[in-house]
Amino acid sequence: MIEIKNKFFIRTIICLLIGVFIIFSYSTIYAKYIFQNEFCVANLNIDRTKPKIELVDIKNTNSKYTNYANKTHIITVRIKVTDKNLKEVFLDNEHVRVKISDKIVKNVNIKYNKIQDIENGKIYDIELSSLQGNGILKLDILEGTAKDSGELESDLLEINTKITIDNIAPTGELIENKISDGKVNANIKLSEQIRKVEGWKFSKDGLNIEKEFTNNISYELPIVDFAGNNGSVTINITKATYINIVYASHNSMVGWSYGYGNYDIAGKNAIAENPIYKTEALAFNISGNVDDDFVQGSSYIYTHWGEGSYGKCKTSNVIYNYGYNPLDGSFKSMKSSDLVTMQEKKYFQLGGSGINSDRNTDLNGNNPIPTVVAGQYKYGISGIRFKLKDYSYFSIVYQIFVDNVGWIKTSSNGQECMYAKDKPMSAFRIALVPNTEKQYVIDTWNKDVGTSNIK
Structure with missing residues (x-):
């Protein structure tokens, strides 16, 4: 009995040992066949960022007043387009909208220029010209102007240039x-x-x-x-009287006419009647808050009697000579010794009436003017020069009218105003002006050069 139990115990121990052996043996065999590998199914780069358009700067060819422009100026709007995967940029009239005073304008010239490529983007200029209308200039870069590889599109960009477009002249x-x-x-x-x-x-x-x-x-x-x-x-x-220049003019066949003031055309009526009638004499009265010699004048006189000759004014008896008067190159003024009285006023006179009178002679009674020559009205004052005693605040400008020529270029401050020595004038005008207004008057009068405008 004891022997049987011992045999059973021994068998049980053996079975357990065999079981443990089998278990460990099986695990070892399983480990031999483990595969350690990595498999890449896909490499995905997910882009959720839209292309971006930004304003860089705005330039205006109206460089002194950059907040204003008209149709003659060019406005350049520089923009930057960026995206890591930028694919296309559609800068054209379908994607850019120009507005003036919040109204879309079509009649404008637009040029699109790529300036440079930058990292992840591009720089563009939008050039606007011939801008019509009036109001604040705005620019819309529409949605979808830029697109990336993921088909994402840029948003709308509204640009307020803050430039006022103005095509209305001031009044x-x-x-x-x-x-x-x-x-x-x-x-x-x-x-x-x-x-x-x-x-x-x-x-x-x-x-x-x-x-x-x-x-x-x-x-x-x-x-x-x-x-x-x-x-x-x-x-x-028309109401100023602080300084007064009053002048009179004598034209052939018309006689003396009075009452001309600063800038009036002396000889206007004579020209209207017949521009062939020449200016034979001029007389000037200067009054007001200036010295008597503040305004000074001289002239060149063309006569029938020729060089070296003298004549006498038929109405005032003032003596004049052929050529430059005064003869010594000086100037006449309200201080001159030969002032004349006309209509109860004192004047200094240049030239003399009667230079074209039939049968009129020189001072000595010689060389009478033939009737046929007198009727041609060939003689008179050909040139004038005026100057001021002091140019601190004022200038003096003057201009003459010559038959078949019209008004000639305006002169000023001592310059000679003459077309030709043998081509006397038929009318003239003169003005004492502030220095700041001198060029304005000259420019205004010079618009009439070559014309017969006597308005």
């Missing part, structure tokens, strides 16, 4: 107010703000300008707004 209305001592204050009410005008005082809002005048004057004052549009205001001062 102004002159109001003349007489102030103390015979001076006049000229005030101009403007339609809009304008660029600086030398010699004029601007109000705080820039919509009124004013200037003080001491004598009457007429000319066109050019004005320019910030956008570069040109306008003008007619300056016509």
